[in-house]
Amino acid sequence: MNIKFNDPLSLLPYQTGLLATPLTEAAARGQTSLDSKQKAVVLGEPIPIVFCRRLSNVGGVFVSPSATEGRFSNNSTTNELTVRLQLVLSEGDLPQLQLRDVFQRACRVGTWKQSYDSRTESWLPGNFITSVAGKKFWNCPYYCGTGGTYDNLTTLSYLNTHADGDETWDKQVHCFVRQGMQVTRILDDTFGPSNNFVDLALYLIRQSSRFPEAMLDLVAMESAALFVNANGFFYNGLFDQSNNLEDWLQDTSRNFLLRVSDRNGKKAFKPRLPVNEDGTIKTTAVSWVFTFTEDHILPDGFEIDYIPLSERKPICAQMLWRQQPDDDIGIIRVIQVRVTGEAEDGPFEQFDLSQFCASENHAVKVGAYEVARRKYVTHSLRLRIKPDAYNSTLALGDIVRVQLRRETEVNDVSLHDFLYEVERINKTISGIVELDLIHFPINAQGQSILAVLVNNASGTGVLLPTGRANFECDDEDRREDPTPLPEDPQPPPEPPSPPDGREDLPDDQDPAPPGADTPNPTDPITPTPPEICGATGGNNQPIPGDEMEVCEELCEGMYNEWYLCPGSSNDINANCTKVSQGVAAKYINANNSKGYRVFVRGRCPDPGSPDGYGPPNDSIGTPPIGGDDGKDWGDTADPPNGTPTQFVFDRYASHIEFTSITGPVVYIKRGTFVYNNQTFRGQIRLRYTSTSGTLVDIHTGVGDYIDVGTIGNDPKPWACEIKLANGQPWPFLP
Amino acid sequence: MTNRCQAQYLRIFDEATTYTRWQSYYIGQTVTWQAASWSYHPFNADGLIGGTSGSDVGVSIDVPATSVAVQAFTDALSNNYLCQLLIYEFNSLRQQSGPPASQLLIGSYVGEVTGINGSFSLLQVQLGSSLAPVGAQTPPRKYTNYLVGAPIRL
Numbered sequence: 078m079n080i081k082f083n084d085p086l087s088l089l090p091y092q093t094g095l096l097a098t099p100l101t102e103a104a105a106r107g108q109t110s111l112d113s114k115q116k117a118v119v120l121g122e123p124i125p126i127v128f129c130r131r132l133s134n135v136g137g138v139f140v141s142p143s144a145t146e147g148r149f150s151n152n153s154t155t156n157e158l159t160v161r162l163q164l165v166l167s168e169g170d171l172p173q174l175q176l177r178d179v180f181q182r183a184c185r186v187g188t189w190k191q192s193y194d195s196r197t198e199s200w201l202p203g204n205f206i207t208s209v210a211g212k213k214f215w216n217c218p219y220y221c222g223t224g225g226t227y228d229n230l231t232t233l234s235y236l237n238t239h240a241d242g243d244e245t246w247d248k249q250v251h252c253f254v255r256q257g258m259q260v261t262r263i264l265d266d267t268f269g270p271s272n273n274f275v276d277l278a279l280y281l282i283r284q285s286s287r288f289p290e291a292m293l294d295l296v297a298m299e300s301a302a303l304f305v306n307a308n309g310f311f312y313n314g315l316f317d318q319s320n321n322l323e324d325w326l327q328d329t330s331r332n333f334l335l336r337v338s339d340r341n342g343k344k345a346f347k348p349r350l351p352v353n354e355d356g357t358i359k360t361t362a363v364s365w366v367f368t369f370t371e372d373h374i375l376p377d378g379f380e381i382d383y384i385p386l387s388e389r390k391p392i393c394a395q396m397l398w399r400q401q402p403d404d405d406i407g408i409i410r411v412i413q414v415r416v417t418g419e420a421e422d423g424p425f426e427q428f429d430l431s432q433f434c435a436s437e438n439h440a441v442k443v444g445a446y447e448v449a450r451r452k453y454v455t456h457s458l459r460l461r462i463k464p465d466a467y468n469s470t471l472a473l474g475d476i477v478r479v480q481l482r483r484e485t486e487v488n489d490v491s492l493h494d495f496l497y498e499v500e501r502i503n504k505t506i507s508g509i510v511e512l513d514l515i516h517f518p519i520n521a522q523g524q525s526i527l528a529v530l531v532n533n534a535s536g537t538g539v540l541l542p543t544g545r546a547n548f549e550c551d552d553e554d555r556r557e558d559p560t561p562l563p564e565d566p567q568p569p570p571e572p573p574s575p576p577d578g579r580e581d582l583p584d585d586q587d588p589a590p591p592g593a594d595t596p597n598p599t600d601p602i603t604p605t606p607p608e609i610c611g612a613t614g615g616n617n618q619p620i621p622g623d624e625m626e627v628c629e630e631l632c633e634g635m636y637n638e639w640y641l642c643p644g645s646s647n648d649i650n651a652n653c654t655k656v657s658q659g660v661a662a663k664y665i666n667a668n669n670s671k672g673y674r675v676f677v678r679g680r681c682p683d684p685g686s687p688d689g690y691g692p693p694n695d696s697i698g699t700p701p702i703g704g705d706d707g708k709d710w711g712d713t714a715d716p717p718n719g720t721p722t723q724f725v726f727d728r729y730a731s732h733i734e735f736t737s738i739t740g741p742v743v744y745i746k747r748g749t750f751v752y753n754n755q756t757f758r759g760q761i762r763l764r765y766t767s768t769s770g771t772l773v774d775i776h777t778g779v780g781d782y783i784d785v786g787t788i789g790n791d792p793k794p795w796a797c798e799i800k801l802a803n804g805q806p807w808p809f810l811p
Numbered sequence: 812m813t814n815r816c817q818a819q820y821l822r823i824f825d826e827a828t829t830y831t832r833w834q835s836y837y838i839g840q841t842v843t844w845q846a847a848s849w850s851y852h853p854f855n856a857d858g859l860i861g862g863t864s865g866s867d868v869g870v871s872i873d874v875p876a877t878s879v880a881v882q883a884f885t886d887a888l889s890n891n892y893l894c895q896l897l898i899y900e901f902n903s904l905r906q907q908s909g910p911p912a913s914q915l916l917i918g919s920y921v922g923e924v925t926g927i928n929g930s931f932s933l934l935q936v937q938l939g940s941s942l943a944p945v946g947a948q949t950p951p952r953k954y955t956n957y958l959v960g961a962p963i964r965l
Contacts, residue, residue, distance in 0.1 A: 114965065115965055116965070117962055117963050117964060117965040118954050118959055118962040118963075119954070119962070120953075120954050120955065120956065120959075120962065121953055121954060122953065122954055123949075123950040123952070123953055123954075124950055124952045124953060124954060124958075125950065126950050144962075144963050144965065145959040145960070145962045145963060146960075146962070146963055147963045147965075165954075165959065168950065168952055202963070218963060218964055218965050220961075220963060220964040221963050222959075222960060222961065222962050222963035223960035223961045224959075224960045225955075225956065225957060225958045225959040225960040226957060226958060227958060227959065228957070228958055229952075230958065247965065281949045281950075281951065284949075284951040284952075285948045285949065285951055287948065288940065289891070289893060289923065291826075291893055291921060292893070292921055292922065292923070292940060316949070316950055317950065319949070319950070320948070320949050321948060321949075322948040322949045325949055339940065341918075341919045341920050341921060342870075342895075342919075342920040342921035342922040342938070342939075342940075343921060344940065464815055464900070464917075468900055468915070468917040469900065469915040469916060469917045503857075504857060504898065504917065504918045505857040506817065506819075506855050506856065506857045508815060508817060508900075579957075
């Protein structure tokens, strides 16, 4: 039996990203501190990705690269300080920056070069500061870096000089990147910078190496890319914070009015609004692909969940975005979006898009969506429906109509009649289909209300001044100089050994099953079965007269029950006869017990049980009780050929020589034994194989025996052995 | 007259090779469909074939824990093979001897074997995405000595 759990329907709006109230609000993440101290790379931190593409004066991102190497030297006379820094701008290949776009603090100063996949310029890192009399000592770093391969990184080399006493020598350098990392854009299949969020997502998914290409729905991805492109939702940002990819995709896609969806196992983005073929928001009347009525829904197949009040109250969405002028450092902007006449005094919810959003319209449309969905999207549905025509046609994102009659009294019929968007499809082996649907509000013209509101929302278009009027700290004519930075790639340094600090484990281990078995330890709690001692026959075979006893009592006062069981029995419960019992009882094998097996059942004292003893613990059976049973042991194999020289009755330390026996086989069969001063009669049978192959027993009858004398009262078993011609003993049973 | 039936087909493959093709409808038969042979192996599959990412999208396959099945799915798990589940619907009153040409594809799912559990006699195989829900994965690259040496300390 399988027990399956579905997520509660109430979680659906959260899982789809429909409801996503910010948990924390903080300063704009797109803000850059200009006059800070230069940052150094720290091993282990993520390599930033600068992803942007400035088009029509929109876009670009302001970056503060970290340094990996430095060279510090001063003039021995003037004490002028020369600072060189090696900086990592981004992962990947970036087009050349422009001279007007490189800064130290807020000033366009210094000499710059840029390379890809290598170090830039050939200067050696180090601290070469000397003390100059009467001048201030430059307290520059002593650990200046060693250099690396800069594999697939875009690097910058920065050079500047500082007059004696200039305290700005260690200030952060910045770059305004107009064209970011180059990727193959999904929309035009061209390698170059991109501002399309889908391009970035695809790059990250592929780079993560955790997702097979076959599980990407590239057709849907392209549609999503067209949607964000057509509506001006561009990504112009620095991506340098470590994130879970799935979380990042979910959180960020929401700000592009996309949702991450899994369709037939393939990952894709899907617009949150209806779209036209050209990717623009569809504001005409929407149509639906199927109407579900009572005829389709199974009993108890209708579940509804209304979005809670906390997610419905009108808010003012406070959208943060980044205004990026062409010739100055960008500033953070805020625009408030609300439904007319609502939430004039709050509550305010802040949505920080400043890390990547450089368009007011983008911010306003996202804000419009957040505000509108609170007001108009009211509930979600879960339907269980029988299989029908839609089995092969209904797809994720389709619009469906649910029209159900509600009759609560005569002549009072109302309808549950809404449009919904299919959010989940669950198909079962029984054929039943389960759909999770989210309310898709439309107006009287059949238009999507959210689509109309978002499409019509637009920013003010007002560009605020940056507040900066003085550019005198810039080098002359730098502010308008679009000259690309020169390239100066350098070959990588001698590779360290091992070349890249790696340890590759050999892939030569073949998993194999464990070898020979080892016995498990005995459970000290579970008692071992009682063992039977007292057998005096060969190979521990009991014979009549043996006193059988428990070798080691399992407990003090153990109650023993002795049983005789048929020789073929392995179970004390099968046709057995109890022959003795009692505390520490023993059993002497009776003369008529030959061929039977002896078992003992031990029980330890237990005051809590009705008869004062606990559960039984049965021994295994002894070999059948031996002795002369008058039968030929015909199943004993013939001994090897040879001439027997003697028989030894080892119990009596005597022997008889049979010098006349020359046949190939001599058998010694069971001996007889006697009680109470009777004459012991040893009986020997001889057998040989005739030339015709017939087994011939020379003796089988009673009385044809060899008298070996009289023994005492104590009945004794006897055993024999034969020594063959080669002198090797060959024991016979018993 | 209609008797609506579902036949499920399962394929385990990677970029270069298809390792297993099973169907669970035609008992004891190897059938031909889409120019390929699908041998019989009993299994049941159901689950969420479409939904928003982060919800429990994925397919669960119940399969007897035969040595063949254990080998096939553990290999898929170890080697990141893909599994494709195809669900077809047709009217069984028309034909039962083999896949009818008119059968309709009502479900399709491609995923990795993300987990296997069960008992000695029954395996439950989860298909889904290995895009892990936990753990930092982006940006994908980090600074190393190989890339930048021992960096400057400011």
